[in-house]
Amino acid sequence: MEIIYSMVAFFQKGGLFMYPILIVFAVGMAIAVERWVQLNLIRQRNRKMWGQVQPLLAEGDFDQAREMTNDDKSTIAQMLSMGLARQGAVRRREDIEIAMEECMMEIIPQLEKRTPYIALLSNIATLLGLLGTIMGLIEAFTAVANANPAEKADLLSASISVAMNTTAFGLMAAIPLLLLHAKLTSTTGQIVDSLEMASVKALNSISNSSKRQFPAG
Structure with missing residues (x-):
């Protein structure tokens, strides 16, 4: 309870x-x-979807993969659905x-939406x-100017201590927000990297399948 009263x-x-x-x-929080x-x-949805569709792509079962991605709302399904739709029409990499x-x-x-606002709110x-x-x-300085000379030092030190509370609280709010912004940016980057990998x-699966169906020569 003392901690709460102090806060x-x-x-x-x-x-x-x-x-x-x-x-x-x-x-910001x-x-x-x-x-x-x-x-x-x-x-989580991307991982689940990729685990289901990757074997189909490896086997060259693009019709089943196309149907699966069309019925799913994950971001990786949206991306693969666009690619598989072109694969069924033109087959050009x-x-x-x-x-x-x-x-x-x-x-x-x-x-990335709304994530930059966290850094802005931290600032x-x-x-x-x-x-x-x-x-x-x-x-504080205005009050000290009109105070008794004997009390000026004590009054000034007390006023400065109170004034510093806002800077301390501002930093206490800003630091967690900055850390969260860094973590969210990192997580977003990992998702983008996984999409690019997929x-x-x-x-590569589509190209390999085309080479098997239409071998050179």
Whole structure:
């Protein structure tokens, strides 16, 4: 309980700027949690879908793979569906690759959406903390100017201590948001890498199947 009382006292001493910092932190955490849940769901669905469709691609059963990807809503299924649709129509590797790259250009912004706001909110929390400290120092020096000379040192040190609370709280809010932003960016990169790997493997399977059906010479 003492820790809670200390936190409450720390927050109350910081002044009005503690509230916007808290709001910024709460918004940033809400976005981070939502993105974390979504990215993990996307990754799990992609892994499940790839585990089902990879054997079909390796066997050259593109009709079954096409039907499976059309019925699935995962990002990897969307990408493979575009490529397999071209495979059934033209069979040219370049056209299939372009189709999957076009789909990737639509998928990547969906994976990255709202994540940059976390870094932005982290910077805002830091700046609000600094602004709160500066405003607190201005008030402190104004109050000290009219104070009794014997009390100036004590009053100034107490006022500066209170003013620094906003900077400390701003950094306490900003650091976790920055770490979460880095983790989400890394997770997004891993998903994109897995999609690119699946694209290359699918293209290789299609090319190998075409060579078996239409051998050179």
